[in-house]
Amino acid sequence: MGARVIYLFSPARFQDDRGWFSETYNARKAASHGLDMVFVQDNQSFSRDAGTIRGLHFQAAPVAQGKLVRVLTGRILDVAVDIRRGSPTYGQYVSAELSAENGAQLYIPPGFAHAFATLEPNTQVFYKVTAFYDKASEGGVRWDDPDIGIDWGLGDLTPTLSAKDALLPTLSSFTSPFDYDGVPMTLTTLSPY
Numbered sequence: 001m002g003a004r005v006i007y008l009f010s011p012a013r014f015q016d017d018r019g020w021f022s023e024t025y026n027a028r029k030a031a032s033h034g035l036d037m038v039f040v041q042d043n044q045s046f047s048r049d050a051g052t053i054r055g056l057h058f059q060a061a062p063v064a065q066g067k068l069v070r071v072l073t074g075r076i077l078d079v080a081v082d083i084r085r086g087s088p089t090y091g092q093y094v095s096a097e098l099s100a101e102n103g104a105q106l107y108i109p110p111g112f113a114h115a116f117a118t119l120e121p122n123t124q125v126f127y128k129v130t131a132f133y134d135k136a137s138e139g140g141v142r143w144d145d146p147d148i149g150i151d152w153g154l155g156d157l158t159p160t161l162s163a164k165d166a167l168l169p170t171l172s173s174f175t176s177p178f179d180y181d182g183v184p185m186t187l188t189t190l191s192p193y
């Protein structure tokens, strides 16, 4: 089944005179914290402009994806929106600032739409997913849906979007493929990790 809550954690960094070393993913350690999902694909994206928003995206079952997100260069606001029909927090979101500097990672389970906004130019995001890409199973919701009301922290930056994302539906005009699984939406911080 894999973890069904949203986890935020920063793997330890071992500092020395050269810099630092970190195990950014360790299946045994992750499983000891309840992150017992299996990842089958790694993704990486580069966004040139600060204010680039990618998402809100999801893949429907049977290829719904859990995503373990971190930042290689730059900084993002990472966002997960609960789109499980019948959830007491349907349409609500959690967010966290992930950066190359803080080394923080966010795990977003299936049932949540995922997006991030870059807060610096030339930001590279790396994330592991628990199901292979399947274009036919992709869906999404508008980044600026007033019923969700995400505060992206962009100030007066004009968002950069793909043509696809600019045409995504609002929550009110879309039927989610996910049903509530009885697990409340919580942002659980694992520390130390």
Ligand SMILES: Cc1cn([C@H]2C[C@H](O)[C@@H](COP(=O)(O)OP(=O)(O)O[C@H]3O[C@H](C)C(=O)[C@H](O)[C@H]3O)O2)c(=O)[nH]c1=O
Pocket (backbone or CB within 6 Å): 043, 045, 054, 055, 057, 058, 067, 114, 115, 116, 132, 133, 162, 164
């Ligand atoms: C996601 C994906 C895309 N692609 C191809 C399809 C397009 O030709 C190109 C760009 O795809 P897209 O515009 O969907 O990329 P993003 O807007 O960064 O989408 C991602 O944005 C948010 C943050 C997500 O959570 C998803 O992982 C993903 O939907 O890469 C692939 O070949 N494999 C893949 O797994």
